[in-house]
Amino acid sequence: MSVQLSEIQRIREMIVGCEQKVPTLSGEMKNYINFDNAASTPSLKLVLDAINQFMPWYSSIHRGAGFKSQLSTMIYDTTREIVLEYYNADPELHTVVYGKNTTELINKVARRLITREDELVFTTRMEHHSNDLPWRYNHKMEFIEVDEQGLLDLNDLENKLKSYSGRVKLVSLTGASNVTGYLNPIYKVAEMAHHYGAMVLVDAAQLVPHRPLDVKNQNDPQHIDFLVFSGHKIYAPFGQGALIADIEFLNQGMPDQVGGGVIEIVDNDYARWTVPPEKDEAGTPNVVGALALAKALQAFQQISMDFIVEHEKQLTRYALKKMKQIDGLTIYGSDDENDVENRLGVITFNLDSFHHGLVTSILTYEYAIGVRNGCFCAHPYLKRLLKITPEENKAFEERLLQGDRSNIPGAIRMSFGMYNTEEEIDQFVDALQNIKNNCISGVYEQNKMTGEFHPQNFRFNFNGFFTF
Secondary structure, three states: OHHHHHHHHHHHHOEOOOOOEEEOOOOOEEEOEEOEOOOOOOOEHHHHHHHHHHHHHOOOOOOOOOHHHHHHHHHHHHHHHHHHHHOOOOOOOEEEEEEOOHHHHHHHHHHHOOOOOOOEEEEEOOOOHHHOHHHHOOOOEEEEOEOOOOOEOHHHHHHHHHHOOOOEEEEEEEOEOOOOOEEOOHHHHHHHHHHOOOEEEEEOOOOOOOOOOOOOOOOOOOOOOEEEEEHHHOOOOOOOEEEEEEHHHHHOOOOOOOOOOOEEEEEOOEEEEOOOOHHHOOOOOOHHHHHHHHHHHHHHHHHOHHHHHHHHHHHHHHHHHHHOOOOOEEEEOOOOOOOOOOEOOEEEEEEOOOOHHHHHHHHHHHHOEEOEEEOOOOHHHHHHHOOOOHHHHHHHHHHHHOOOOOOOOOEEEEEOOOOOOHHHHHHHHHHHHHHHOOOOOOOEEEOOOOOOEEEOOOOOOOOOOOOO
16 A cells, blocks of 8 residues: 555655645645546646756747757657557558647547448447537537436447448547546447448547547457547647547548648649548647646656556545545435446545535635536437426527526536545545535635626636736
């Protein structure tokens, strides 16, 4: 156990701002506890150090003749090699396309995917909007259902693959839910999809920092055709995401965005597109973001993904056990602390009759604990878990259209990173118990237009923390 504790401390020392103190309502500066990692993670020091070391050499890439340009080009191209190797992707058959984030890159695939009039795309009822809306507005689509607990219904998937046999172009699903933390059986889904002639895209934004992944050889029936993830979820928040895709797919059709960098030659009446991945990276690329993302993947290898997996399982087990001891606390999805193999450390809940926004504000202002509330960009999925009726949903929408966000349905989400500790969970659970017992220092009022709660006569003064 002491070895494990020393390893956790070593990881905490690798995180930028991990021991940062922030102000609270009482005037006391407290260590910030970040349980909002499913939204975005802090930076690794290794990543920030690499950026600082590189910046004196930064210059434009591709076709720049100067030394710095050649060096920057070499660094940028090497990052693709690192990403491909990390996910066991064959560089002869796969490539990496960079973009701002997972959302942009899923949109890119949605616009680049060519479907016939009778073809459609499958996605699931548990998706983040980023893996739902791009398909809705670019293709005919069908949802795969989830059960009462929010788990993917594989029988529904197989039945629909059979029903639309030969017409399903792509099955696109999340690797892990950002609401319940459920891990989807992505390799089983890939095998099922390929059996019926469909490709598979995995939105791995939530999955990458918590579990190892392998895109597998293209001859393997469990091969992942498209793997998408974001740097800001893997301790590299510098505006870069990555898409691993089959080169054969990217060779087809024209790029979804055109401009500098995507062509071989242009004349007044024609343009000749270049080859992947440059074909799909219009404009000046984010070299710094690519460096950060690749360095973060190297850091995972240094830390050991096996250790990260086991540590986060233990945190999840510990948190579920303690949270269930609070009367009136409802966890959405599984609350079984003995079943952490098939889920991540993402726990979504509500506390009795307390508004989800009020609880998060009290945690912020009185305990320096950062969590998230709302619907987590997965409105249909969360509303299903909350058992919102169509009538209730219509009433919420009408109030929203009138500018009233005071009673929008939602929940509270805590989510772990590899650096979080059981001691932080203890403080979190104690804070929830105090809220439950109405041991609240501030008097909170809600802004109906935003839905946010703030203590009366108090606002954070950000001067002295960071200013331009």
